[in-house]
Amino acid sequence: xxxxxxxxxxxxxxxxxxxxxxxxxxxxxxxxxxxxxxxxxxxxxxxxxxxxxxxxxxxxxxxxxxxxxxxxxxxxxxxxxxxxxxxxxxxxxxxxxxxxxxxxxxxxxxxxxxxxxxxxxxxxxxxxxxxxxxxxxxxxxxxxxxxxxxxxxxxxxxxxxxxxxxxxxxxxxxxxxxxxxxxxxxxxxxxxxxxxxxxxxxxxxxxxxxxxxxxxxxxxxxxxxxxxxxxxxxxxxxxxxxxxxxxxxxxxxxxxxxxxxxxxxxxxxxxxxxxxxxxxxxxxxxxxxxxxxxxxxxxxxxxxxxxxxxxxxxxxxxxxxxxxxxxxxxxxxxxxxxxxxxxxxxxxxxxxxxxxxxxxxxxxxxxxxxxxxxxxxxxx
Numbered sequence: 001x002x003x004x005x006x007x008x009x010x011x012x013x014x015x016x017x018x019x020x021x022x023x024x025x026x027x028x029x030x031x032x033x034x035x036x037x038x039x040x041x042x043x044x045x046x047x048x049x050x051x052x053x054x055x056x057x058x059x060x061x062x063x064x065x066x067x068x069x070x071x072x073x074x075x076x077x078x079x080x081x082x083x084x085x086x087x088x089x090x091x092x093x094x095x096x097x098x099x100x101x102x103x104x105x106x107x108x109x110x111x112x113x114x115x116x117x118x119x120x121x122x123x124x125x126x127x128x129x130x131x132x133x134x135x136x137x138x139x140x141x142x143x144x145x146x147x148x149x150x151x152x153x154x155x156x157x158x159x160x161x162x163x164x165x166x167x168x169x170x171x172x173x174x175x176x177x178x179x180x181x182x183x184x185x186x187x188x189x190x191x192x193x194x195x196x197x198x199x200x201x202x203x204x205x206x207x208x209x210x211x212x213x214x215x216x217x218x219x220x221x222x223x224x225x226x227x228x229x230x231x232x233x234x235x236x237x238x239x240x241x242x243x244x245x246x247x248x249x250x251x252x253x254x255x256x257x258x259x260x261x262x263x264x265x266x267x268x269x270x271x272x273x274x275x276x277x278x279x280x281x282x283x284x285x286x287x288x289x290x291x292x293x294x295x296x297x298x299x300x301x302x303x304x305x306x307x308x309x310x311x312x313x314x315x316x317x318x319x320x321x322x323x324x325x326x327x328x329x330x331x332x333x334x335x336x337x338x339x340x341x342x343x344x345x346x347x348x349x350x351x352x353x354x355x356x357x358x359x360x361x362x363x364x365x366x367x368x369x370x371x372x373x374x375x376x377x378x379x380x
Contacts, residue, residue, distance in 0.1 A: 058088075065089040074100045109135040116141065122148040151181070158182040167193050199229070206230040214297040215241045245296035249317075250310050254285040257314045288317035292324065303327040 061084050068076040068089075077093040077100070084090065109132050116128040116137075125141040125148070132138060154177050161169040170186045170193070177183065202225050209221040209230075218234045218241070225231060258281035265277075292299075292308075307323035309315065 060084075061087040061089070065093070068093065072096075072100075074104075106136070108132075109137070113137040113141070122152070153177075154180045154182070158186075161186065165189075167197075201225075202228040202230070206234070209234065213237075215245070215294045216298060219294075241297055242293055245293035248296055248304065249289060249292050250308055252285070252289075252310065252315045252317060254282055254289075254317065257316055258282050258285065260314055285317045288321040292317060292321050295324075299324045299328055300331065303331075 064080050064084055068080040074097050077097045080093050112128050112132055116124040122145050125144045128141050157173050161173040170190045174183055174186050205221050209217040218238050222231055222234050258278050262277050303324055308320045
C-alpha cells in the first residue's frame with residue numbers, strides 16, 4: 001500500500017477536507033521520505049539481478065570466443081579483444097594473433113622465395129632481400145645474387161675473349177676467372193692457337209730455308225723446329241748439299257801440307273818437329289774442309305774457282321775457307337758490281353781455326369810466297 005501511496009502523491013494533495021490539511025501535509029512528507037529509500041523488495045530484486053547479469057556477460061564472452069576460434073582469423077581475434085577487453089580469453093586471443101601474424105609472415109616469406117627461385121635472376125633475389133631482409137632465405141638469396149653477378153661477369157669476359165680470339169684475350173680470361181665456367185675451353189683454345197702459331201712459324205721457316213737453299217738455312221730450320229713438318233725433307237736436302245759440296249771441294253793431301261809446314265818451321269826456327277804440331281794442323285785443316293762443305297751453297301762460283309786451287313804450293317783448306325768467307329762477306333757489304341773480281345789478297349789465318357800451327361804454317365810458307373804471286377793469291 002505504501003507503494004501505491006508513493007505513486008499517487010498528487011491525489012493525496014487534493015484532499016478537500018480543510019481540517020485534514022495539516023495532517024495530510026505531515027503524512028505527505030513522511031510518505032515522500034519513505035519513497036526516497038529503496039524498499040527491501042527492490043534490494044532483493046537487485047541482488048538477484050546481479051548474478052544474472054554476470055552470467056549473461058560470461059555467456060556472451062564465451063560465445064564471442066567460440067566464434068573467434070571457429071573463424072580462426074586475425075580479424076576475428078581482434079574483434080573479440082575490442083568487444084571483450086577484460087574477457088576471460090584476452091591473453092589467449094593476443095597469443096593467437098601473434099602466432100597467426102608470424103604464420104602469415106613465414107608464408108609470405110616462403111612464397112616470395114619460391115617466386116625468386118622460379119625467376120632465378122639477380123633482380124628477383126635482390127627484390128626478395130629488400131622485402132625480407134631478415135627472412136629465412138636472406139643469406140641464400142645474397143649468395144645467389146653474388147653467384148649470378150659473378151656468372152654474368154664470367155660469361156661477359158668469355159664472350160669478349162671469344163670475340164677477340166687471341167692468345168692474349170684467352171690468357172687474360174684464365175687469369176681473371178681461374179675458376180670460371182669456361183676455363184677448360186679457354187685452355188683448349190690457347191693450345192689450339194699455340195699449335196696454329198707453331199705450324200705457321202714452321203711453314204714460314206721452311207719457306208725461308210727453301211728460298212735460301214743453303215746448308216746454313218736448312219740446318220737452322222732443323223735446329224729450331226726439331227719436330228717440324230719438314231725436318232725429314234730438310235735433312236735430305238742437307239745430305240744432298242753435303243754430298244754435292246764434297247764433290248765440289250777438291251781433295252788436298254793435308255798430311256803432306258802439315259808435314260811440310262812443320263819442316264819449314266824447324267828449318268827457320270830450329271828445334272825438332274813434334275807430332276802434336278802436325279796433329280793440330282791436321283785437325284784445323286779437316287775442320288776447315290767440313291766448314292767449306294757445309295757452307296758450299298753460300299759461296300759464289302767465281303769465289304770457289306778463285307779460292308780453291310790445288311796448283312799452288314802447299315794448298316790449304318784453312319786458306320781456302322778464309323778466302324771464301326772474306327769474298328762472301330765483302331759481297332754482302334758492297335755488292336757484286338761494286339767489288340769486282342779478283343785477284344784477292346788472303347788475310348792472316350784465324351787462330352781460332354788453327355791455333356797450334358798458325359805461326360808455324362805461316363812462317364813456313366813465307367819462302368814460297370814469291371812462287372804464288374802468279375796465281376793471284378798472296379800470303380802475309
